[in-house]
Amino acid sequence: MRGPQRSEAPRQSRGAPRYPYRLLPLWFFLVTLALWQIASRLDHPDFVLSPVEIASHFTQALRSGELLPHVGASLVRSLPGFVIGSLIGVALGLMAGIARSLDQLLSPVVFLTYPVPKIVFLPIVMLWVGIGDVSKTLIIALACFYPCFINAYYGARGTPTLMVWTGLNMGARRSQIFRKVVVPSALPLVFAGLRVSLALSFILLFSTEMINARSGLGFLIRQSESSLRFDLMYVAIVAVAMLGYASDQLLLLVRRHVLAWQEATSR
Amino acid sequence: MSVRQPLLASAFRRLALLAVGVLVWELVARSGMFSPIIVPSVTRIGYQFGLLAIRPESLLEAWYSVSRGLSGFALAAVLGIALGVLMGRSALAAACLGQLFSATYPIPKIAFFPIFIYLFGIGSLAKVLLIFLECLYPIVVTTQAGSRAVNRVLLWSAANMGASRARILWRVVVPAAAPFIFAGLRIALPIAMIVVIITEMISSADGLGYLVMYALASFKTDRMLAVVVAIALLGVVLDWLIVCLRDRLVFWERLDSYYVE
Numbered sequence: 001m002r003g004p005q006r007s008e009a010p011r012q013s014r015g016a017p018r019y020p021y022r023l024l025p026l027w028f029f030l031v032t033l034a035l036w037q038i039a040s041r042l043d044h045p046d047f048v049l050s051p052v053e054i055a056s057h058f059t060q061a062l063r064s065g066e067l068l069p070h071v072g073a074s075l076v077r078s079l080p081g082f083v084i085g086s087l088i089g090v091a092l093g094l095m096a097g098i099a100r101s102l103d104q105l106l107s108p109v110v111f112l113t114y115p116v117p118k119i120v121f122l123p124i125v126m127l128w129v130g131i132g133d134v135s136k137t138l139i140i141a142l143a144c145f146y147p148c149f150i151n152a153y154y155g156a157r158g159t160p161t162l163m164v165w166t167g168l169n170m171g172a173r174r175s176q177i178f179r180k181v182v183v184p185s186a187l188p189l190v191f192a193g194l195r196v197s198l199a200l201s202f203i204l205l206f207s208t209e210m211i212n213a214r215s216g217l218g219f220l221i222r223q224s225e226s227s228l229r230f231d232l233m234y235v236a237i238v239a240v241a242m243l244g245y246a247s248d249q250l251l252l253l254v255r256r257h258v259l260a261w262q263e264a265t266s267r
Numbered sequence: 268m269s270v271r272q273p274l275l276a277s278a279f280r281r282l283a284l285l286a287v288g289v290l291v292w293e294l295v296a297r298s299g300m301f302s303p304i305i306v307p308s309v310t311r312i313g314y315q316f317g318l319l320a321i322r323p324e325s326l327l328e329a330w331y332s333v334s335r336g337l338s339g340f341a342l343a344a345v346l347g348i349a350l351g352v353l354m355g356r357s358a359l360a361a362a363c364l365g366q367l368f369s370a371t372y373p374i375p376k377i378a379f380f381p382i383f384i385y386l387f388g389i390g391s392l393a394k395v396l397l398i399f400l401e402c403l404y405p406i407v408v409t410t411q412a413g414s415r416a417v418n419r420v421l422l423w424s425a426a427n428m429g430a431s432r433a434r435i436l437w438r439v440v441v442p443a444a445a446p447f448i449f450a451g452l453r454i455a456l457p458i459a460m461i462v463v464i465i466t467e468m469i470s471s472a473d474g475l476g477y478l479v480m481y482a483l484a485s486f487k488t489d490r491m492l493a494v495v496v497a498i499a500l501l502g503v504v505l506d507w508l509i510v511c512l513r514d515r516l517v518f519w520e521r522l523d524s525y526y527v528e
Contacts, residue, residue, distance in 0.1 A: 024363055047385045108281045115506035116499040117461040119468070120476075123483040123491055127305050196454075202375040203401075207465040210380075211480075218378075222469075225381040233381060240378040248373030 047230050057231040058238055066232065067239060073215035074243075077133050078205040081140025086197045088141075089148025090190055096149070097156025098182055110149055118143040122208060136208040143204050144197040151193025155186025191255045198251055202244050217243075307489035315493035325478070329497065332474040335391055336463040336505075339398025340456060347403050347455075348448055351410020352440060361411070368407055376400045380466060394466040401462050402455040409454070413447025414440050449513040456509055460502050475501075 033051045040050035049057075061067040096103045118139060125135045159182050167177045209218025217236050224232035289309055295301070296308035303311070319325045354361045376397060383393040417440050425439045441448075467476025475498050482491035 024366070028363070028367065045385075047382070104280065109284060112281065112503065113499070115457045115460070115502040117457060117464050117502055119461055119465055120479060120495045120498045123479055124488075124495065126483075127488065199373055199375070202373070203377050203461070203465075206375055206377050207469070210377075210465075210469050221378060221381055225384075237378050237382070241374040244373040244375050245370070 046228075049230060049234050053231070054234045054238060058235045061232065061235045067220075067235060070215055070217050070220045070236070071239060071243070073213075074205055074209065074217045077136045077209075077216065078140055078201050081137040081205075082144050082198060082201040084137075085141030085144030085201075086148040086194055089145040089197070090152045090193070093149040093152025093193075094156045094178075094183065094186060094190075097153045097159075097186070098178065103153075106149075107153070110146065114146050114150070118146075119204060119207060122211065126212075131212060136205070136213070139208055140201050140204045143200050147196040147200065148190070148193040151189040151196075152186060155189030156182050158189070159185045187259060191251075191259065195248065195251055198247055199244070202240070202247075206240065304486055304488050307492060311489040312492045312496065315487075315490045316496055319490075319493050319497060328473055328478055329475055329501070331391075332463050332467065332476065332498075333501065335394050335467075335474065336398060336459045339395040339462070340402050340459040342395070342399045343402035343406055343455060343459075344452060346399075347406030347451070348410050348441075350403075351407045351448070351451075352414045352436060352444065354407065355411040355414030355417075355444070356436065356440060365411070368404065372404050372408075377462065377465065380469065384470065389470060394463065394471075397466060398459050398462045402459050405454040405458065406448070406451040409447045409451030410444060413444030416447070417443040445517045449509070449517060453506065453509050453513075456505055457502060460498070460505070464498060 037050050037052060040048065040053075058067075092102075092106060096106045121142065122135065122139050125138050129135050129138065163181050163185065164177060167181050172180065205216075206218035206221070209216040210222045213219040217240050220236040221233055221240070224230070224236065292306070293309045296303070296306045300306075350360075350364065354364050379400075380393070380397055383397055387393040387396060421439050421443060422435060425435045430438065463474070464476040464479075467474035468480050471477045475494055478494045479491055479498075482488070482494060
């Protein structure tokens, strides 16, 4: 998602003074919560809960075991989907980026079907493999495939020719060039693709669960909404937000380790 | 597609692939291995698609979906480009908003849909606002990256020739960031389509997403697949329109170097 980073963007071009603003978002967050809390003293409809109420419901749901099974069910669906889809996407994308025959075979199909919203295939897949977890995992894998493929493809294609020549000149084999030159130079874009896929996997997870499921956080949100249990609805939404945030941070952590040699320019 | 070869050959290759796919599907459907409910034949899907395309009421459903998607997308584009340029050119705005955006980016906004329904009603407004929210992120992020990467020499020369700040933003920064902006728009448009279809599948009584669920529930698989084909075509056509617009407005940059997410 982070645009084309290959252009020589001047780092810290405006000389952003980081220090004074560092805690600003935190303050913003806290002030919003405080205002929300104060506003909830006033007359308000049933479906608006105050932050304190949500927090207490959250701990309650954690302890009573109303929340955790659903979190587990959601993760069992989304993680395999994300892993399968992004692995295939990265592998095929890298290979299409270096092998012309594969490129000509795959790229037209991928780029043509890229703008198609993958969620529309859910009903067909449901008919084919059943209404259970497999159909959801397949849809998530399908959606995760695309950003990974496209980013890995451009990452591999963007390998500086000079480096490949240098490698060849020093007697590297094709497999060595792939492992030691192409993959490392594609990694920043691969991680960008993984991050988009991760966000996408959550969107699809919750929408497939909202459409049909008997467990999972999306189901919990939908069910508690229709049975007017707003406390549980907010708890599930907070859990979704925390899950999305935590997995993103985890991915960024891995990226920082793997790409320690590259000054991470994007956020 | 950046493969250096005559345009005609690549178009032919795509058509051939499509034809092979359709043929395989038709053979599988005709072979009698699966019930026609599970794999309806291409001819029946085509017949239903034809019905879909000539009936005014189904065209109206398509119009509902497109108008929802595009209005959310347009809102996101206007506000997103403005915010992105602001964040790219002002350190204060980048510090305040940048972290806000990067912290809330991984949260799936679709989870807020039930709250949106309670707040804004079950009609179009909740859907449009959700689309707006989901589309805003890619547009803001790419616009910010683009307006930060503007060549300083251009800014200096504009300032040197006495351009005001607003004029520099409008005449230098926005055009220089245009390739990035269009990259963001091109990411956001499929997202808008996804969210329209999802929200219509979950809660709606009109639109193409509703039509899919309705056809599925009545076991009209051929009609459902016809709607799916229509949605897919719509996505491709809208993407193509964005690319056309981009090629007209950003004529100085070749596309394939900038189709990166």
